[in-house]
Amino acid sequence: MKVVQVFNVAPASESHELPSQTSLPLTFFDILWLRLPPVERIFFYEFPHPTPLFFDTLLPKLKHSLSLALGYFFPLAGHLTWPFHSDKPIINYNTRDSVSLTVAESDADFNHLAASDLIEAKEIHHLIPHLTISHEQATILALQLTLFPNRGFSIGITSHHAVLDGKTSTSFIKSWAYLCRESSSSLPPELCPFYEREEVVKDANHLGAKYCSDWLKQGGPNNRSLVVWDMQVPEDSTRGLFKLSRWDLEKLKQYVLSKNKGNTNLRLSTFVLCVAYVSVCRVRAEETKNKSFVLALNVDCRGRLEPLTPANYFGNFVGARLATVETKKLLAEDGILVAVEALSDALETLKDGALTGAENWSSLLLEGFNADARIIGVAGSPKFEVYGNDFGWGRPKKVEMASIDRTGAFCLSDCRSGDGVEIGFVSNKEVMEAFASLFVNGLQS
Incomplete structure (x- = not known):
């Protein structure tokens, strides 16, 4: 360059x-x-x-x-x-x-x-x-x-x-x-x-x-340093974008409904279905050994607090929810249903207030979880409509969140075609190839 x-x-x-x-x-x-x-x-x-x-x-x-x-x-x-x-x-x-x-x-x-x-x-x-x-x-x-x-x-x-x-x-x-x-x-x-x-x-x-x-x-006392964490990109990191079309999402929804045994609190939104499916694929591709799998969800608090916050508020206005599930249950045949239930339960707590548990957010961020937990973040949102950014020469051909190769998070966005959700994911080459195969084959079964 x-x-x-x-x-x-x-x-x-x-x-x-x-x-x-x-x-x-x-x-x-x-x-x-x-x-x-x-x-x-x-x-x-x-x-x-x-x-x-x-x-x-x-x-x-x-x-x-x-x-x-x-x-x-x-x-x-x-x-x-x-x-x-x-x-x-x-x-x-x-x-x-x-x-x-x-x-x-x-x-x-x-x-x-x-x-x-x-x-x-x-x-x-x-x-x-x-x-x-x-x-x-x-x-x-x-x-x-x-x-x-x-x-x-x-x-x-x-x-x-x-x-x-x-x-x-x-x-x-x-x-x-x-x-x-x-x-x-x-x-x-x-x-x-x-x-x-x-x-x-x-x-x-x-x-x-x-x-x-x-x-x-952290690094104190009275450490006012603004230097950010130096999170290195692992060797052999490979990135990929995967798409779930509206038809794929509807198929996943019907599958979950067919496996459900009377749980009336399931949330079957695009977000929940998408995160549930890719999480199961990831656990299987990585052959995760941790006892539990934790999904750290960012929740836009605009419109969830009083007084109501304008959609064009400048700055961060994101809260957190954690969806935790036993890894062995995700690996089971009905792993997608298990993931949907865990995500639904986590999001259900928003009814108690978007800031419920906020006093613990910084401690969780700085201290983390025990060694038996595999923590994955979920970044981005299809609602951001990143593929709508036309400067006068057409819509983007591709949009990448490059920083997920350091954080290990999933990134969700809209699709260029407008049909469905795009998922960005980074891991080593072997895991990425396994994930790609599981992702495609799971939608065909």
């Missing part, structure tokens, strides 16, 4: 006034993710045109619309800090701040990287930009445009998890795409971020203080 140029793109506005300086304290929803690795996504777009067209036409439009999008999402150009005078980390922004945009060219095979075949995880790492993070401060967003001459281009986005959840991150990309595609300087109201955080985030149980205290003790 050859880096062509690095731009510092500052927020600009043609339709509203930008603040000259502002600061946003993190909420307890944000603080929970303080030192977790950044979230990395790559959007692949077909662009079978000569190189000059990219640099003379496409790049200027992308840069200009990016500046306008940052005018709405201006905190993304700022820095995360944790001053000694503050009891919690803060996002600081002033008019001198900007976002790094790297422009590069790659001689890699675009069609290979943008296909749905299994590939080595490291093959896409050169398409990912990096945040600048020290003990004292961290950048929040970094972007990279990579041209594959006469084939296509990719947009790599790396975002700090303590500032953005998946909803906000993909809302930013959606806003950038809208402004570029429509050649507009104004966003529709539903895409304009909501910053009145203190109006909607009520911390009656002092969760922010609890989470901050837990982070200060």
Whole structure:
């Protein structure tokens, strides 16, 4: 890969006034993710045109619309800090701040990287930009445009998890795409971020203080470092994308109903069916030896708390639920039903309140579970509609969450065709091949 140029793109506005300086304290929803690795996504777009067209036409439009999008999402150009005078980390922004945009060219095979075949995880790492993070401060967003001459281009986005959840991150990309595609300087109201955080985030149980205290003790005492966990990508990591069509999901639903013995609390949503099926395939492919299997579920709390939170809220607003099941039961013939029951039970507790158990979230994150538990996270959501991000040259050919090769999580998204759900998964080559076979054969039986 050859880096062509690095731009510092500052927020600009043609339709509203930008603040000259502002600061946003993190909420307890944000603080929970303080030192977790950044979230990395790559959007692949077909662009079978000569190189000059990219640099003379496409790049200027992308840069200009990016500046306008940052005018709405201006905190993304700022820095995360944790001053000694503050009891919690803060996002600081002033008019001198900007976002790094790297422009590069790659001689890699675009069609290979943008296909749905299994590939080595490291093959896409050169398409990912990096945040600048020290003990004292961290950048929040970094972007990279990579041209594959006469084939296509990719947009790599790396975002700090303590500032953005998946909803906000993909809302930013959606806003950038809208402004570029429509050649507009104004966003529709539903895409304009909501910053009145203190109006909607009520911390009656002092969760922010609890989470901050837990982070200060890690490597402490009083450890205010912003350096994120260094989670390495395992050797021989292979990534793949797998699709469950609407027909596949309906087939899984009917199978579960046929095996059910009177349980009236089953949730048979797309999310539950999808996570249940891929979890069973994964346990069998990995030949998991742990006694229990734990699925860590991210739950969007927008609309689940009082006062109601706008869908365009800026920042993290994600809670957690854990679905635990005995591994041997997942390996049994009716493993999918067992997984559906466990997921249904975990989500049923949302009726008691989205923040039920929140006082334990940081402890679980930092201390983990006992050695007999295999923990898998579930990231992303089909509701983010990542394949709807058209900058004016068509929908993405492929979207990858690159950071799951460090976390080991499943990633869920919509499909390019609009028919069903796409699942991203990374493991070693042997497991991936076994998973692919189990995934396909299970849908044919």
